[in-house]
Amino acid sequence: xxxxxxxxxxHLSASLPPDGRGASLEPAVERVCVRIDVAREGSxxxxxxxxxxxxxxxxxxxxxxxxxxxxxxxxxxxxxALEGALGELHRADSGRGAVIDARPGVIYEDVVAVVDxxxxxxxxxxxxxxx
Numbered sequence: 548x549x550x551x552x553x554x555x556x557x558h559l560s561a562s563l564p565p566d567g568r569g570a571s572l573e574p575a576v577e578r579v580c581v582r583i584d585v586a587r588e589g590s591x592x593x594x595x596x597x598x599x600x601x602x603x604x605x606x607x608x609x610x611x612x613x614x615x616x617x618x619x620x621x622x623x624x625x626x627x628a629l630e631g632a633l634g635e636l637h638r639a640d641s642g643r644g645a646v647i648d649a650r651p652g653v654i655y656e657d658v659v660a661v662v663d664x665x666x667x668x669x670x671x672x673x674x675x676x677x678x
Contacts, residue, residue, distance in 0.1 A: 578644045578674070579618060579636055581629070581661055585652035587613040614657055626664055633668040644672030651678075 589612030591600035600606040616623040618636070623629040636643070645665050649658050658675070665673055 576643055578646045578672075579633065579670070580646045580648055581633070581665070582617040582648040582650065583653045583657055583661060584615045584617065584650045585612075586615040586624070587611065588652060589613065608654075614653070616661070626660055629661070630664045630668060633665060633670070637669045641669060643670075644674065645670045646674045646676055648676045648678060 588608070590609035591606040592598065592609050593600055594605045594607055613624070616626070616629040618629070618632055621632060623632065633645075647658060647661055647665075662673060
C-alpha cells in the first residue's frame with residue numbers, strides 16, 4: 548500500500564479547521580450579558596384590583612416589587628438606567644448581541660421588559676439563559 552503524502556496533506560488542510568476549534572475563522576464576539584435579580588419580591592395581590600392575595604390561585608406583584616439589573620460590574624435599579632448603559636454599549640460596538648440571564652424569582656413580564664429595552668437600544672441578536 549502506498550500513501551501519497553502530498554495528496555493526504557492537501558485533503559487534511561482542506562477538511563480540518565486550522566485551529567481545531569471550529570470551522571469559522573471569525574473570532575467569537577463577546578455578548579452583553581444582562582442579569583436580572585429580584586432585589587425585593589414585594590407584595591402579592593389578587594389578579595384584579597388592589598386586594599391582597601388570598602393564598603390560592605393566580606396573583607400579581609404590587610408596585611413595591613424591586614428588580615436589580617447587572618451588566619458586567621455595573622448594577623442598575625431601574626430600566627431607564629439600564630437602557631442608558633445598554634445604549635452606550637451598543638453605540639460603541641453595534642455588532643454585539645446580548646444574553647439575558649434571568650435568576651430565580653424573575654417572571655416572564657420582567658424578561659419581556661428587558662427584551663423590549665434591548666430592542667429599543669438596537670440589539671438584534673438576543674439569547675436567554677436561566678440559572
